[in-house]
Amino acid sequence: MPISLIPIRDALDIRPGRLFIDGQWRDWDGERFDQIHPSTNEVMTSLAEAGVRGVDLAVAAARRAFDEGPWPRMRAQDRKRMLQPIVERIYAAEEEIARLQTLDNGIPFSFSRNSRVSPKAAADIFDHFFGWIDKINGETYPLFSDASNTQYMTFREPVGVVAAILPYNGPVMTFAMKVAPALACGCTVVVKPSEYTNLAVLKLAEIIAESDLPPGVFNVVTGGSAAGAALSSHAGIDKVTFTGSPVVGEKITMASASSMKRLSLELGGKSAAIVFPDASSVATAATRLMGLCSTFLSGQVCSTPTRAIVHRSVMDEFLHHAAEQVKTVRFGDPFDPATTSAPIISKRQKDKILGYIDTGRREGAELMFGGATPGGDLANGNWIDPVLFANVRNDMTIAREEIFGPVLSVIPFDAEEEAIRLANESDYGLAGCVYTGNVNRAFRVARAIRSGSIGVNGYASIPNAPMGGIKRSGVGREGGWPTIEAFTELKTISFNLDG
Incomplete structure (x- = not known):
C-alpha cells in the first residue's frame, strides 16, 4: 500500500500559510500555491504567493523599523535580553519543528531531530550569535605621524534591512544562520523560505513573533521565484543573504549590482574527497562518502563530497565498501525510524538527476550500481536508488556539474600532485576532505586544495567556525565572527584633538 503523510499532516493541524509583516500575521487576498511532499507528492497545505506586492509591504515595514524605530539604536544589554528567550522557546518546541521540517522536505525524522540541520542545532546557532551582541566592537588606532593630532576609531553598525532567502534542504538551520546574526547586529529582516519548505520556518x-521585537524588525513572506527576485532587487534592501544554486546566485548578484547591496552567497559545490592509500581506514572513508550521498538528504547538500578521488591501489577496496554501505539504505515513510534517506525534492529535480545518470553512462563512466526509481509503495514519490560511478574522468559532465542528488563519482589517481590538480580543476570551491594517516600530507594537501573548507579524515561544520566558498561556490562566510562582520558596516570616525 502506498505510503501517505495525510494522517500526520492532519495530526499536526497544518493550516493555510499566512505572511508575517510589521508585527502582524496577515491573511493573503492574492494568489496561493500548494506545498507538495516529495515522498508522496501529496498536498500538505497552501501558501500565500507574496509576489511583488507582499514583498513591498514587508520591505516597507522593515525599512521603517530600521530607519525610524529603536532596534538599531538599542543598547546591547536590552537587545540581548529581548532576544535570548528565543533560544529556549526553540528548544521547547524542537520536536514539533523537527516534525514540520520532515513534513517539508522528507528528511527522515531521526535526522531532522538529531543532526546539524535539527532545531536543537538551530537553537545553538541562535545562542552563539546572541552571545556576540555585547561584544560587537571597533578599534582605536595609534597616532600615525606628527602631521596631525587626530585620533581615529572604528565602529560596527548594522548593515540595514536584510533579505534572507532560504534553501529547501536545511530550512531550520539556514533560518538560524541568517536570522540570528542579523538580529544580533541590529538589522531588520525579511525572510523568504523556499517554496518547497515553508512549514518549519x-x-x-511564530516563536519569534512571541517576542517583544518592535514591529517590522522581523518579517516573513512566502512565494516562488517572483518573490525572491523582488526581494533581491528591491531598492529598500541593503543586504541579501542567500543559500542555493549558483544560477540563482548569479541572478541575485546582477539584481543587486545597481544599488551595491551587500551579499552573502553560499552556492553550489562539487567537493572532492581525496583518499590516499595510507588512510587509517579506506572502509571508513568509502562508507562515509557513499553515506553522505545515499542517506540523510540523499546528496542534496551543497557541501557533500560528490567526487571521490581515490588512489588506484585501494580502488577495489573503496568500491567494495561503498557497495556495502548502500545495502543499509532504506526508503519509506520519513517518520519511520527505519527510513535512512530523503526523497528528491521535486519531480523536476528527480528527472534532472536521472538525466545526469544517463549522461554519465553515455560519456563512458562505469555505473557500478543504482539509478533505478523504486515502484510499489514508493511509486508516488521522488525516489532514486543511490548511484556509484567508477572510472570517471574529471572532464565528464558528472564530475563537472552539481547534480544535487544521490550520485558519487569515483576518479582514480596515482600521485599526490595529480590528486590535488583533479580536486582543483573545478568551477566550485566550497568544501572537501582528505583521508590520510600522514599528518604532513594532510596539512600539505589541505592547504593546496582551493576551497573554503577542508576536513581531514572527515568533514563537519559548527556555528562558531566560518564556512563558505570560493569561485562559483559563493561569496562571504557564515559562522563565527566573520558573520558579524558580514551583517555590519565599518564606520571610521576621526577626532581632531587640537580642536
Missing part, C-alpha cells in the same frame, strides 16, 4: 516565525 513559519513555526519558527
Whole structure:
C-alpha cells in the first residue's frame, strides 16, 4: 500500500500559510500555491504567493523599523535580553519543528531531530550569535605621524534591512544562520523560505513573533521565484543573504549590482574527497562518502563530497565498501525510524538527476550500481536508488556539474600532485576532505586544495567556525565572527584633538 503523510499532516493541524509583516500575521487576498511532499507528492497545505506586492509591504515595514524605530539604536544589554528567550522557546518546541521540517522536505525524522540541520542545532546557532551582541566592537588606532593630532576609531553598525532567502534542504538551520546574526547586529529582516519548505520556518516565525521585537524588525513572506527576485532587487534592501544554486546566485548578484547591496552567497559545490592509500581506514572513508550521498538528504547538500578521488591501489577496496554501505539504505515513510534517506525534492529535480545518470553512462563512466526509481509503495514519490560511478574522468559532465542528488563519482589517481590538480580543476570551491594517516600530507594537501573548507579524515561544520566558498561556490562566510562582520558596516570616525 502506498505510503501517505495525510494522517500526520492532519495530526499536526497544518493550516493555510499566512505572511508575517510589521508585527502582524496577515491573511493573503492574492494568489496561493500548494506545498507538495516529495515522498508522496501529496498536498500538505497552501501558501500565500507574496509576489511583488507582499514583498513591498514587508520591505516597507522593515525599512521603517530600521530607519525610524529603536532596534538599531538599542543598547546591547536590552537587545540581548529581548532576544535570548528565543533560544529556549526553540528548544521547547524542537520536536514539533523537527516534525514540520520532515513534513517539508522528507528528511527522515531521526535526522531532522538529531543532526546539524535539527532545531536543537538551530537553537545553538541562535545562542552563539546572541552571545556576540555585547561584544560587537571597533578599534582605536595609534597616532600615525606628527602631521596631525587626530585620533581615529572604528565602529560596527548594522548593515540595514536584510533579505534572507532560504534553501529547501536545511530550512531550520539556514533560518538560524541568517536570522540570528542579523538580529544580533541590529538589522531588520525579511525572510523568504523556499517554496518547497515553508512549514518549519513559519513555526519558527511564530516563536519569534512571541517576542517583544518592535514591529517590522522581523518579517516573513512566502512565494516562488517572483518573490525572491523582488526581494533581491528591491531598492529598500541593503543586504541579501542567500543559500542555493549558483544560477540563482548569479541572478541575485546582477539584481543587486545597481544599488551595491551587500551579499552573502553560499552556492553550489562539487567537493572532492581525496583518499590516499595510507588512510587509517579506506572502509571508513568509502562508507562515509557513499553515506553522505545515499542517506540523510540523499546528496542534496551543497557541501557533500560528490567526487571521490581515490588512489588506484585501494580502488577495489573503496568500491567494495561503498557497495556495502548502500545495502543499509532504506526508503519509506520519513517518520519511520527505519527510513535512512530523503526523497528528491521535486519531480523536476528527480528527472534532472536521472538525466545526469544517463549522461554519465553515455560519456563512458562505469555505473557500478543504482539509478533505478523504486515502484510499489514508493511509486508516488521522488525516489532514486543511490548511484556509484567508477572510472570517471574529471572532464565528464558528472564530475563537472552539481547534480544535487544521490550520485558519487569515483576518479582514480596515482600521485599526490595529480590528486590535488583533479580536486582543483573545478568551477566550485566550497568544501572537501582528505583521508590520510600522514599528518604532513594532510596539512600539505589541505592547504593546496582551493576551497573554503577542508576536513581531514572527515568533514563537519559548527556555528562558531566560518564556512563558505570560493569561485562559483559563493561569496562571504557564515559562522563565527566573520558573520558579524558580514551583517555590519565599518564606520571610521576621526577626532581632531587640537580642536
